[in-house]
Amino acid sequence: MTSRVQTQSGSQIVLGIETSCDETAAAVVTRDASGAGRILSNVVLSQFDKHALYGGVVPEIAARAHTEALDHIVRTALVEANVTLADLSGIAASAGPGLIGGLIVGATTGKALALAMDKPFLAINHLEAHALTAGLTDGIRPPYLMLLVSGGHTQLLLVEGVGRYQRLATTIDDALGEAYDKTAKLLGLPMPGGPAVEQAALRGNASRFTLPRPMKGRADPNFSFAGLKTAVRHAAAGAAPLSSSDVDDLCASFQAAVSDSVRDRVRLAMETAGPLLSGASGRAFVVAGGVAANAALRTALTAVAAEHGFSFHAPPLGLCTDNGAMVAWAGAERLALGLIDGLDAPVKPRWPLDPDAVKARGAGVKA
Ligand code: KG4
Ligand code: ZN
Numbered sequence: 001m002t003s004r005v006q007t008q009s010g011s012q013i014v015l016g017i018e019t020s021c022d023e024t025a026a027a028v029v030t031r032d033a034s035g036a037g038r039i040l041s042n043v044v045l046s047q048f049d050k051h052a053l054y055g056g057v058v059p060e061i062a063a064r065a066h067t068e069a070l071d072h073i074v075r076t077a078l079v080e081a082n083v084t085l086a087d088l089s090g091i092a093a094s095a096g097p098g099l100i101g102g103l104i105v106g107a108t109t110g111k112a113l114a115l116a117m118d119k120p121f122l123a124i125n126h127l128e129a130h131a132l133t134a135g136l137t138d139g140i141r142p143p144y145l146m147l148l149v150s151g152g153h154t155q156l157l158l159v160e161g162v163g164r165y166q167r168l169a170t171t172i173d174d175a176l177g178e179a180y181d182k183t184a185k186l187l188g189l190p191m192p193g194g195p196a197v198e199q200a201a202l203r204g205n206a207s208r209f210t211l212p213r214p215m216k217g218r219a220d221p222n223f224s225f226a227g228l229k230t231a232v233r234h235a236a237a238g239a240a241p242l243s244s245s246d247v248d249d250l251c252a253s254f255q256a257a258v259s260d261s262v263r264d265r266v267r268l269a270m271e272t273a274g275p276l277l278s279g280a281s282g283r284a285f286v287v288a289g290g291v292a293a294n295a296a297l298r299t300a301l302t303a304v305a306a307e308h309g310f311s312f313h314a315p316p317l318g319l320c321t322d323n324g325a326m327v328a329w330a331g332a333e334r335l336a337l338g339l340i341d342g343l344d345a346p347v348k349p350r351w352p353l354d355p356d357a358v359k360a361r362g363a364g365v366k367a
Contacts, residue, residue, distance in 0.1 A: 001342050002123075012089040012335050013040075015113070016328025017074065019106030020098025020126045021152075022047040022057045024069040027324030028081035028088075029136065031332035037136040040081035042318070042325040043073050052191060056181075063101025070109055077324065085117045090340070092331025095123035096348030097152075103347035111343045122331035123345035127353045129326040131159050134286040136329040137315045141281050145273045145310070147266060147301070150289030151177035151192075154223050156269045157353060158276065159286075162333045167357035168269050169221035176258065177291045179225035183232050183254055187247045197251045198294055204245070204252030209235045211257040213264065221268040228257055259300040266301060270308040285310040292320040 011032040018025040027042040047065045051057050078084065093110030096103055107123065114121035130148055134140040142164075146157045154176045156169040174182070177194055184193025189200060211231050214224040232254050239246045270285065277283045285305045291297060292314050305312040319325060334340070 001344065002339055003342065012332040013083060013087060014090045014092055014122070014328045014332040014335065015074070015077065015088050016124070016324040016326070016331055017070070017091075017093040017106045017110050018126070018129075018322055018324045018327045019066040019070065019102040020094045020096070021102065021322060022051060022062050023322040024066050024073050025322060025324035026070070026074045026077035027328045028077055028083055029325055029328040029332060031329070031336060035135070035141070035336070036139065037329055037332065039136070039325050040083065041077045042323055043077045043080065044318070044323050045069050045073055048192070055185065055191065057099070059099045059101055062099055063105060066102045066105040070105060074109065074113075085113060085119075088117070088119055090114075090120040090122055090331055090335045091117075092122035092124050092327050094126045094129065094327050095345060096125060096351035098126055098349065100347060100349045103349065107345070107347050111345075115343060120335060120340040121343060121345065122334050122339075123341040124327050124330045124334075125351050125353060126322075126327070127153065127351070128163070128165075129330040130288045131157060131165065131353065132162065132330050132333055133288055133315045133319055133326045134284075134313050135333065136325065137319055138313045140284050140286060140313055141279060143277055143279050144281055144284040144286055145269060145277065146286045146288065147262075148289045149176045149262075149287065149291035149297075151175060151181065153289065154225075156221055156266070158273055162337055163339065165353040167352070167354035168272065169223065169265060170357070171223040171225065173224050173226035174229065176223070176225060176262070177289070179229050179258070180291065182229050183251070186229075186233055186236060187242070187250060189247070194291060194294060197255065198296065200248045200251035201255040201296065204248030204250070206252040206256035208249040209253035211235065211253050213257055213260045216261055216264045221265045221272070223261070223265055225258070228254065228261070255294075255296050259296050262297060263300040263304050267304050267308065270304065270310060274308060274310070281311075283308075283310045284313060286313045288315055288320055290321045293317045
């Protein structure tokens with residue numbers, strides 16, 4: 001259960017643990033009394049090699065790999081930050097959403113350390129950690145508009161404050177990272193698909209294949225990528241056998257369709273959210289999640305932000321993908337507000353940031 005203790009006015013030093021998917025990560029960050037953050041260490045071990053053979057993350061393998069690696073990763077994060085467990089103000093761990101085996105490994109480790117050291121424990125929503133990262137990297141304070149694009153999520157959120165989110169849009173089928181990964185698989189490109197498709201697209205002709213711009217012009221800002229993926233499959237079948245330049249052209253055409261569609265959806269959200277944003281950070285737009293690494297998408301989003309009077313913020317690539325620093329930072333933000341969790345805090349494979357959001361028609365079970 002989350003309880004509210006006295007707000008912590010001084011500076012915080014927090015350990016963050018991330019094990020919700022296939023990265024085993026730990027980090028130490030500080031948050032000073034003015035709310036400014038600093039990363040003291042940020043250690044990420046990717047399990048990519050362990051899953052590559054299977055073409056996707058295998059939950060049981062992920063949980064075992066977290067168990068094997070986490071103690072060492074936590075110790076390395078503390079040593080690199082030059083702090084001991086006794087120096088910490090709190091210990092934060094991702095408690096959802098994500099794969100349950102990994103979440104249990106990370107949250108149990110965090111709780112055990114908190115119990116042994118008599119420190120506050122913070123059960124962090126992984127999506128909240130992504131959403132608050134701009135506070136750590138760019139000093140952006142809520143309210144702001146945020147696009148979260150990863151392998152599991154594609155959401156537009158109004159970040160109103162710590163623990164307060166309004167979901168403006170979500171995908172009604174595949175997440176954008178998933179669409180990149182499936183397109184890569186279909187075209188025989190290596191995993192992870194996003195970077196491989198982006199590289200191929202650089203060499204390709206984006207106007208060779210005519211592909212749909214999903215949801216463009218629709219009155220609600222939701223996303224959809226399943227139809228686009230099917231259109232790529234049909235285009236690929238029509239051009240088979242595929243030469244490498246056919247693959248490059250398909251990737252370039254796919255990426256252009258994605259950028260166009262996302263740009264249109266974000267434009268709509270900016271028109272809706274713009275008038276609501278009058279905080280210290282003005283009209284700020286933040287993008288995060290693994291797909292935020294995509295240069296074509298960043299270019300499209302930079303343009304749409306400029307057109308609508310929004311400042312554009314994208315965390316550095318290493319803080320877009322899963323990491324411990326974002327978890328530690330969310331923990332520090334919550335600790336500053338006196339929001340701590342009991343050692344009975346559950347892990348939640350599904351944990352939407354805005355539980356009241358109306359389900360998008362056709363949406364699957366993704367949080
Ligand atoms: O946030 P993330 O590291 O993990 C979660 O899904 O939580 O995101 C991973 C996703 C993968 O689908 C990957 O293909 C995609 O982000 N991705 C990219 C790029 N880099 C990673 N997609 C497009 N372009 C990229 N450069
Ligand atoms: Zn993530």
